[in-house]
Amino acid sequence: MNQHFPQIAPALVDPFGRHVTYLRVSVTDRCDFRCVYCMSENMNFLPKADLLTLEELDRLCSAFVARGVRKLRLTGGEPLVRRGIMTLVGSLSRHLTSGDLDELTLTTNGSQLPKYARELVDHGVKRINVSLDTLDAEKFRAITRWGELDKVIAGIDAAQAAGLRVKINAVALKGVNEDEIPTLIEWAHGRGMELTLIEVMPLGDVGEGRLDQYLPLSIVRARLAERYTLDDIAYRTGGPARYVRVAETGGTLGCGKRPPHAHTVAVPAPVSPITPNRTSKVRSDRRPVVIGARPPSVARSPSSSAPPSAGSRRPRCPSADPRPRHRGVRPPWPRGPGRGRSATG
Numbered sequence: 001m002n003q004h005f006p007q008i009a010p011a012l013v014d015p016f017g018r019h020v021t022y023l024r025v026s027v028t029d030r031c032d033f034r035c036v037y038c039m040s041e042n043m044n045f046l047p048k049a050d051l052l053t054l055e056e057l058d059r060l061c062s063a064f065v066a067r068g069v070r071k072l073r074l075t076g077g078e079p080l081v082r083r084g085i086m087t088l089v090g091s092l093s094r095h096l097t098s099g100d101l102d103e104l105t106l107t108t109n110g111s112q113l114p115k116y117a118r119e120l121v122d123h124g125v126k127r128i129n130v131s132l133d134t135l136d137a138e139k140f141r142a143i144t145r146w147g148e149l150d151k152v153i154a155g156i157d158a159a160q161a162a163g164l165r166v167k168i169n170a171v172a173l174k175g176v177n178e179d180e181i182p183t184l185i186e187w188a189h190g191r192g193m194e195l196t197l198i199e200v201m202p203l204g205d206v207g208e209g210r211l212d213q214y215l216p217l218s219i220v221r222a223r224l225a226e227r228y229t230l231d232d233i234a235y236r237t238g239g240p241a242r243y244v245r246v247a248e249t250g251g252t253l254g255c256g257k258r259p260p261h262a263h264t265v266a267v268p269a270p271v272s273p274i275t276p277n278r279t280s281k282v283r284s285d286r287r288p289v290v291i292g293a294r295p296p297s298v299a300r301s302p303s304s305s306a307p308p309s310a311g312s313r314r315p316r317c318p319s320a321d322p323r324p325r326h327r328g329v330r331p332p333w334p335r336g337p338g339r340g341r342s343a344t345g
């Protein structure tokens with residue numbers, strides 16, 4: 001049992017009697033990219049003083065581990081841009097060593113992996129998710145605004161060289177990368193990586209035309225089924241994605257959903273000995289457990305469509321950050337006849 005919570009704490013069980021064993025923790029709202037479906041170009045981030053410190057994050061995660069969480073995923077924003085993040089990863093790895101935790105992992109945009117891949121492995125991380133929507137450098141720049149595809153590919157190279165298993169998460173965007181999905185599948189499977197396609201749910205406001213971005217995965221799958229043999233498999237990773245085996249590539253393909261603000265379901269910060277005034281976001285696979293106020297940023301993940309738990313409160317505290325969160329910068333890719341409008345309309 002972990003050092004902060006040595007007592008046998010009662011397990012977390014949702015109203016349906018299911019044990020909460022998978023927790024996602026957003027360690028920062030910041031990111032070095034500005035994906036058009038996620039953030040505005042000029043983001044207003046939370047003041048650093050409002051974020052949980054690394055020590056508080058460790059304490060919070062450890063409390064969940066003590067209550068039966070077996071899998072921990074660090075997310076953001078971009079988790080690897082949080083200063084001192086490896087201190088937190090290293091500290092949390094003690095739960096792997098003790099056997100209280102089965103898996104410590106993270107979801108990243110890949111840009112910092114050349115720097116951190118080896119250290120992640122040294123701390124017991126075995127696999128990671130990397131978000132990547134296209135293999136076209138220009139399109140990548142247009143989607144992320146600031147991102148460089150070469151750096152992300154270098155990050156994936158570094159991760160695989162260090163021995164990390166990599167799963168690629170790609171958001172399917174109408175008129176942007178829908179024609180590229182077979183290329184992504186063959187590229188990922190050719191490198192021994194799983195690929196999960198994520199559907200943008202046309203909800204919320206990030207200053208962009210969500211209905212213009214929306215590409216139902218049912219349509220994607222139907223198109224893929226004309227090209228490939230897709231065999232349903234029982235494989236699960238803890239999120240809501242469902243998987244098929246692509247017979248022609250031998251690889252695994254997942255399909256999941258992503259609401260526009262994927263990293264959290266927010267509730268006001270409760271009076272808590274852990275988070276008296278500050279903010280973090282914590283989410284489980286089945287039953288969102290959130291502490292803190294909703295930050296202005298979002299990040300992607302396929303496993304965020306679970307409803308608020310009966311025990312959690314509805315979001316009534318966007319007032320924690322009352323500023324407009326997105327300003328609607330449009331990406332530079334062209335619209336044209338016969339082509340779906342761009343992801344941002």
Ligand code: SF4
Pocket residue numbers: 031032033034035038039076077078109131144298299300
């Ligand atoms: S989708 Fe991910 S990589 Fe893109 S801006 Fe959001 S957090 Fe950053």
